[in-house]
Amino acid sequence: MTTATIRRMRPQDLALALDWAAAEGWNPGLSDAACFLAADPDGFLLAELAGEPVGCVSAVRYGDAFGFLGFYIVRPEHRGRGHGLALWRAAMARLQPGTVGLDGVVAQQDNYRRSGFALLHRNIRYGAARPHAPHVQDAPAISPAADLPFAAVAAFDRHFFPTARDGFLGAWLSAPGHVARVATGPGGVLGLGVLRPCREGSKIGPLFAQDGATGRAIFAALLRAAPPGPIFLDLPEPNADAVAMAVAAGMTPAFETARMYAGVAPALPIDRIYGITSFELG
Structure with a gap:
């Protein structure tokens, strides 16, 4: 099984990630791309398979002590092949050694818990x-x-x-x-x-x-x-x-x-x- 290559997103790549987020029902903001890049221009990662984008994740650093993980998406037709795990590992490596937060979908709570995350509260x-x-x-x-x-x-x-x-x-x-x-x-x-x-x-x-x-x-x-x-x-x-x-x-x-x-x-x-x-x- 071929593992995807992980690289930093270019600005135009973030527009694609926002389209994926919209397809997931997350309803992104119209100006989110520019605002998110202002937070950390190096904090958005793209997975490619033979040059085709197949997944993304954000690993935004706010200084050395805190980071936030989001935009964790693998295209439906490429799931179950290890690309998500590769993205996850790259994101977590970028955010170490500080505290890392995320807002995960409820169905993935157990997976996040196994990766060392603890539930603080629900957001509605x-x-x-x-x-x-x-x-x-x-x-x-x-x-x-x-x-x-x-x-x-x-x-x-x-x-x-x-x-x-x-x-x-x-x-x-x-x-x-x-x-x-x-x-x-x-x-x-x-x-x-x-x-x-x-x-x-x-x-x-x-x-x-x-x-x-x-x-x-x-x-x-x-x-x-x-x-x-x-x-x-x-x-x-x-x-x-x-x-x-x-x-x-x-x-x-x-x-x-x-x-x-x-x-x-x-x-x-x-x-x-x-x-x-x-x-x-x-």
Whole structure:
């Protein structure tokens, strides 16, 4: 059996990987390629068999201590031939020796566990054709993220992610079609949310807030700014208030993943994470 050759993706290869992700039902964002490459241009791997792309994986490094694995796809007609294992080994080798996170499909949890990953919590994707924007009394001031110094927004983001990700965050906030909003108060930044257009409708993520009222205020602002089409929100299931917010908006579960880590899991404030950024990059 011939094993595929693994190489680093070129920018045009990532467009193909996004098409594969769409075929899997993952509904990627329209500007994901540029934003993902800004996170780590060397972090996307392609498997080729006699020059034909047959699979892909992302192994994005955020510094030396943390990485995230995603985009793990082998084309259906090439599965069961060892190409996925070759991709997995290449990705994990690139991310050593730090902690590695992933959002895996539930059916693969046992396989990830055998590779040293432990389940931390489930993430649930909620969606609706027309979510109801919540009404929030005494809501904080909401403004475009571009109105604030980027350093202030990046400093707030660092409370919710294991390490700095300024390159990715700058691209994510300013990508074409992305709507980025912040909540502010006397203490500075209180919340951050981004809505991005996807192949089907839009997704909200991240949605970080110091409390439920702030999270709902940003959520409402993003819903009002959304173009026509369904809206999806990926949230950590342990945040019961985030679940209640989505349910009250008329959203229902559509998909779920298993957030798992190999190594020491980061201690993130789950009760203030009302929407994760993406299943691909954490």
